[in-house]
Every structure is written in C-alpha cells, then in structure tokens.
Amino acid sequence: MPNFWQQINKPILALAPMAGITDSAFRQLCRLYGADVVYSEMTSADGLFFEGKKTLEMLKFEKAEQPLVVQLFGKDPAKFGEAARIVEKSGAGGIDINFGCPARKVVGHGGGVTLIRDLNLCYQLIKQTIDNTKLPVSVKVRTSIKSKIGKKVTVIDFLKKMADLPISAVMIHGRSYEQGFSGEIDYQMIKEAGKYFKGTILANGGVNSPEDAKELLKKTKADGLGLARGTYGRPWLFQQIKDYLKTGKFEEPSWPEKKQIILKHAQLALKTKGEHGLIELRKHLLWYVKGLPNASDLRTELVRVESIKDIEKILAEIHG
C-alpha cells in the first residue's frame, strides 16, 4: 500500500491505538462509521521478533480495516527491524511506534513514554523500522515528560532530533506523562509542532463530541484527530464529527439503529475471536447502554452474556 496518509482528505479522523479495545472487530466497526485510519492495539516488537503465537495473532485483520496501522512497542532497535518486516508481510498499511504509553508494564521496562528521555535511542528505533520496511512509519508521542533530574523533554525536542528521518505522521497526545489521562490539552504545543514537522499531524486527547473535535482542530491547526475514549460505545462518533464539520449538525442514531450496530459488533467479535470474543465484548456492551434509565439493570445482565442470543434478548428489553 503506498503512503496512504497523503491520499486521505483532511481533516483525517483516526481511531487511536488502545490496548484491549482496538481489536479487529472494533476497528472494522469504526471504519464502517467514518474512521479514515485505524490503529491496532500496541503490539510487542520483541513478541514479533520471537514469533510469539499470541503476538502474531494480533496481526490478523480484514481488508475492510485498511488503512490499518500496526503500533509497535519495545526498546530494542534490532528487534524493530525484524518486527517491521513481519508487519509488512502481514499486509498492514502502516507501522506506528509507541512513545507515549505510561502503563507500568511498558514503562517498567524502559519502553513507551519514558523512551523520550533518550532521544538517541528513539532515533535508532525509528531508523531501524524505516530502514526495514517500505510502509509509511508514524510515531505516537505525548507533549512532554520530565527527565529524572526534572528537565522537561518535549515533543518539539523529539521532532527536532528526528528531523532527517522520513516519518510520515505523528499523533500527539496533548498531555504530558505527568498528567496521565486527564487534564487540559496543550493546544499550543501541538500547534507549535507543526513548525518542526512537515508530515501529517494528528492531535489527540479529550475528543468526546463533534464540538470537541472542531475545537481541537481549530486550536491546533492539525491535519486530523486521533479519537480514543470518546469512541467507547460510540463508534459512530467519527461520522457525527464529519457531519458536524460539514453542516454544523449531527444526529444521534436511534435505538433501533444502535441495536443493529451492537449486533454487528457482536457478530464481528464472534467471527474474529470465537466465543471468547463475546466475553471481551462485555465492556463495550456496558458502554453502549451508558445513560439509559435502566442501565444498571441492563449492566447486571450484560456482564454475563455468552452468546449472540443472550445479547439479542437483552437488547429486546430496550425501548429507547
């Protein structure tokens, strides 16, 4: 697949990578409802290098998901070269490198966001990836992290260091490492990044409505957005944002429509992961019914579903 980033109309709406959430079923659903690009869950470069069965399974996807970006995490440049070759062979559309994850499991091994404290190592990780694939390579970063002696390393420092590498896109989570997953988005820092990076810039963080999307685009001047938690139980948010940016209006799907989407999600989960897929789907089901007057009763039933029939039965109780 050629460099797809340049071929998508702006603003580009991407499903941001989320471990445990952005599996093949959810990605297919988001593509159906307006996502232009979808990112995989973070995938271990070491796991691919050692051909771990579970890690290799994460590379399974359907054509309908394309352009699909597989996100890698790790900290050993040599493994990224081999991992890049494996991802390319899988037929994915692009490779992303995780420089933003604060999860203890990842950071504890010096991966994710803490990599930014060593920009030479970041450079090597990206270079090894780019040198071993024809796929477009992108990165995901936060706005900043404090070094061990308290000095801030920012996304601007990062981009300056990587200036001679042909990175296709950068998704910037507008929060620092220290902020975690809440708090103000640093619009200015994302906007500033545009001066130092000529590829595609996606702004990420806090987009929970079409209005949020419009504001983030306006304040950052980014080429597009990465949507994460805002899509929980609302894969149609992408289409709503597109409608709102175009016409100033958007619609909420009716409950009969939502039921069809939920069943579609369940069928995709079953098809891609078997019965276990329905167990993993339970969290999504809880998000879909959030806000309904009888949500707490529905939740008690939804956390027990084991089959499509179970889901159909519970959905029949909703008369929204």
Ligand SMILES: Cc1cc2nc3c(=O)[nH]c(=O)nc-3n(C[C@H](O)[C@H](O)[C@H](O)COP(=O)(O)O)c2cc1C
């Ligand atoms: C459950 C969960 C899993 C995540 N997994 C990843 C991941 O695998 N890779 C990554 O780069 N970011 C990951 N993130 C971060 C999101 O991509 C995004 O940057 C963050 O949630 C901020 O966006 P939001 O405010 O729209 O949710 C994850 C976030 C959540 C909530």
